[in-house]
Amino acid sequence: IPLMNTSDSEEEFYNERTALVSSESPTMATYTQDSQLPGPADTETKEGASSRLARGTAEREPAVESEDEELTLKYGAKHVIMLFVPVTLCMVVVVATIKSVSFYTEKNGQQLIYTPFTEDTPSVGQRLLNSVLNTIIMISVIVVMTIFLVVLYKYRCYKFIHGWLILSSLMLLFWFSFMYLGEVFKTYNVAMDYPTLVMIIWNFGAVGMICIHWKGPLQLQQAYLIVISALMALVFIKYLPEWSAWVILGAISVYDLIAVLSPKGPLRMLVETAQERNEPIFPALIYSSAMIWMVGMAQTSSPEPRDQETGQQATLIMRGIEGLGFPSAGGVKLGLGDFIFYSVLVGKAAATGGDWNTTLACFVAILIGLCLTLLLLAIFKKALPALPISITFGLVFYFSTDNLVRPFMDSLAAHQFYI
């Protein structure tokens, strides 16, 4: 389901999907800051997503294997932490904006063309029906785009994909940030003149394009990816109608699950094609927690660090895919779509949920989900969808907190009863 729409207008949106993918390469501790991984030796295999722990090789000592396991888990744990920070940052930015800039919570009737059915209907049933219909349309758009992308990738139309991605990041970096700045200035009643504004937007956008699509410092690239995810999430929060947003979140998690895990799923096909071709990934849609080395798939003992730009990873996925995260020699990767949908969930909880309890509950839920997903990633070492677990937990926590915990806390406070 990775999906990338470039669009030049505000109505179309830039959508990304995610999955977590595990790479072949986790053995190579070519990155100096990594935890000590044991030598690669025999474990690289060219085909499939076989576990690094060389379950196939008979000659390994059980002791060495369990040591490997331990190191893998520690390595995994370290990268869980490394992903917590950006996900948290993204959510913090979104929640802060939602709470302060009222623009993003105002519904003035404008909707995306992908969600044509309005929710302004007299009856509950009608509203529910409309939101389900909106979801169906949205998901089918996403499916179509994903399949289109897979086809493009299979037939090696790299230029097209590249151009598409550049256009969409251009739109995000310039247009959406322009809108965002305008709203922030209006909220804080600050005078801003055009020359200064043009300088700000031009600098922000141009350096962003350079960092993301070319070469730049890793932290700056990570920061930009977080910012554009937050911007995208804010656009979603503003333009998706209430109930549709929740149904879409649920549906997208299910779709993610199917697309990544089922044998005919587009994402999985994409992963496998990328693995077969042993190609580097375009950096722009994947957040990588560390500098990656391109590790040869067929390497045995010493992988050659042919380094490429940040985010290029030996095994996987091409960039159009949102949300393929995978542990690489240098770190874990998580697709930007994951960031976006997590932030949409927390942002909506902040916008409509009433008070901070709900928001915090959702935030914690998502982090727990992310933890579990990464744990599964360390265990299974194959492509995993990052959305389902987190979004499920998030939705459960949101609805239960909103409807159960909040009235409970309110009446406790009303009766001055402290527990």
Add this chain to the structure above:
Amino acid sequence: MNLERVPNEEKLNLCRKYYLGGFAFLPFLWLVNVVWFFREAFVKPPYTEQQHIKTYVKRSALGLLLWVAALTTWITIFQHFRAQWGEVADYLSFTIPLGIP
């Protein structure tokens, strides 16, 4: 991108490109250049290309300072005189605050 693993020539090349790019009204690019290559230029033990990298970093810093000065001046002038300029100021304004200045 991690500078550790990059050969020195490429570092020089990158620094140079960032320096040249900054001339396109991009002081932010110069700032990134200075921050990113500061350690390379001044802290690390000398190597062949380091001299050139130093020049680029210094020039980027200079350009950055000039831009910051220019922008600060303009912003101060604008904010101070905005109300007095009347129509011209409105034309230049992206957002106009509400209330009495």
